[in-house]
Amino acid sequence: MGVGRHALRAEPVRNHGHVPPGGRRRGMAPADLRQHGAQGETGGRMKRLLATLAVLCAAGHAAAGTDGVTFSHLDWDLVCDNTRTCRAVGYNAIDDAGPPVSLLLTRAAGPHQAFQAVLRIDDAHGERPGESAGTAMLTIGGSAAGQAPLNGHLSAAQVAMLVAALPGHDGKLTLSHATGTWTVSDAGASAVLLKIDEIQGRLGTPGAAVRKGTRPEKTVPAARSAPVVRAHPLPAPLTLPVATKLAMAAALRATPAGQDCEGLLLPAGPELRVGRLDAARLLVSSICFSARETVMAFWTVNRQAPYAPKLVAEDVTEVRDNTLRSIHAMHDCSSGEARMWDGREIVLARVFTAGNCVGRRFMHGAWQLPTFVTDVRLAGARP
Structure with a gap:
């Protein structure tokens, strides 16, 4: 999950960040896992975790505490982040038994911002071909639109043709290839594009996707600035005396998140990873x-x-690039958060959802759609 500066495009969900069917996620480096050393399964925590994943994935929402917007209508979803960048996603018609396909339309906030479009297909086995899969004949609303990649960006001319056709309910997009045909429904697209116009303050301007008018383009509000996160490295591991670890583990077990935590309940003693944040x-x-x-x-x-423990997160699935990553993935859907140490607190750096993805037949969702982004800068680096 990318956490970075000026994030514009959503990313396709990649299975290497999730648990394959019957498999197991690699959460931390082997040395870290050896230090934790937890084994077994705790029934109470498992039930709470699965219940949480089901709610998050079925609802298509990311964590609270952000001011992103989500909206769905028929075969289209919309997710706008805290900077007002909006990402609209179209799929096959819900009753279409053909191979899964998804189209991502992204538009940044502010005047004179054009749409960008990316296609993603899955074959019948749910595996995403790479960029080398080639191109296919593209039609929009029944009109030929040239060649387009099976997985990749549409040209500016193709995007303009598509955005012009969708509000008139004549924007069904079809990819035709020797190996199959993929069709993106236009049902719901007009409502989603109108919602983008509303959220980004484009109604009545020449650049509006649906309700165009003569209001000057310069009156469109600028994008909101993403909060700045000055990212510091996570602390290196410390070795604690056994008595200190036992006392600390007892304090953690007294918290709701720690009461049935496997690593705190081992017969041989608690397995903790400890690092010094500050004095x-x-x-x-x-x-x-x-x-x-x-x-x-x-x-x-x-x-x-x-010790007065304060919970940072109880659902971290990976620690990488000095980031605590929490990925909630189940069937067709996923959502997640990323947290970083800013020298004072562990802060939220990114939140994403896969949208209203149930029944869309993409493993863990087709896209990671941010609802909250930040401008991550390394501590000590120049602005």
Whole structure:
């Protein structure tokens, strides 16, 4: 999951970041996993985790605490992030038994911003061909529109043709190739494009997708600035005395997230990963669930007793690039968050959803659609 500056495009969901059927996620580096060393399965935590995943994935929502917007109508979804960049996603008609296909239309906020379009297909086995899959004949509303990649960006001319056709309910997009035919429905597209015009303040302007008018383009509001995150490295591991680890684990078990956490309940003693955040606080984690994937909980605690643990996240599935990543993936859907250390607190850096993805036949959803983005800058680097 990319966390970075000026994020514009959504990314296709890639299976390497999720759990394959019957498989297990690699959550941390092998040395980190050895330090955690948790094994087994805890029934209470598993039930809570699965219930949480079901709610998140079925609803297509990411975490609260952001001001993103989600909207769905028929075969189209819309997700706009906190900068007002909007991403509209179209699929096959819900009753179309043909091979899955999805179209992503992205438009940044502000005057004179054009749409960008990306296609993604899956074959009958749910595997996404690479860019080398070639091109196919593209038709929009029954009119030939030239060649288009089976997975990739449409040209500016093709995007303009598509956006002009969709509001008139004549924008059905079809890719024809020797290996198959893929059709993106236009049902719901007009309502979604109108919603983009509304959210981005384009109604009545020449650049509006649906309700065009003569209001000057310069009156369209500028994009909101993404919050800046000054990213610091996560702390290196510390070795604690056994007595300190036991006392700290007891404090963590007294919290709701730690009461049935596997790594805190091992007969041989708790398995903790501890790092020094600052002069007063430590970052502590333990593997809490490991039946099908590695799920970790993170807390900040005082360096000395009383430890007063404060939960950072109880659903971290990967630690990479100094980022705590929480991916909730189930069947056709996924959502997730990324958190980073800014030198003062562990802060939210990105939130995404796959949209209203149930029944769309893409493993864990076709796209990661941000509802919250930040401008991540390395601490000490020039602005």
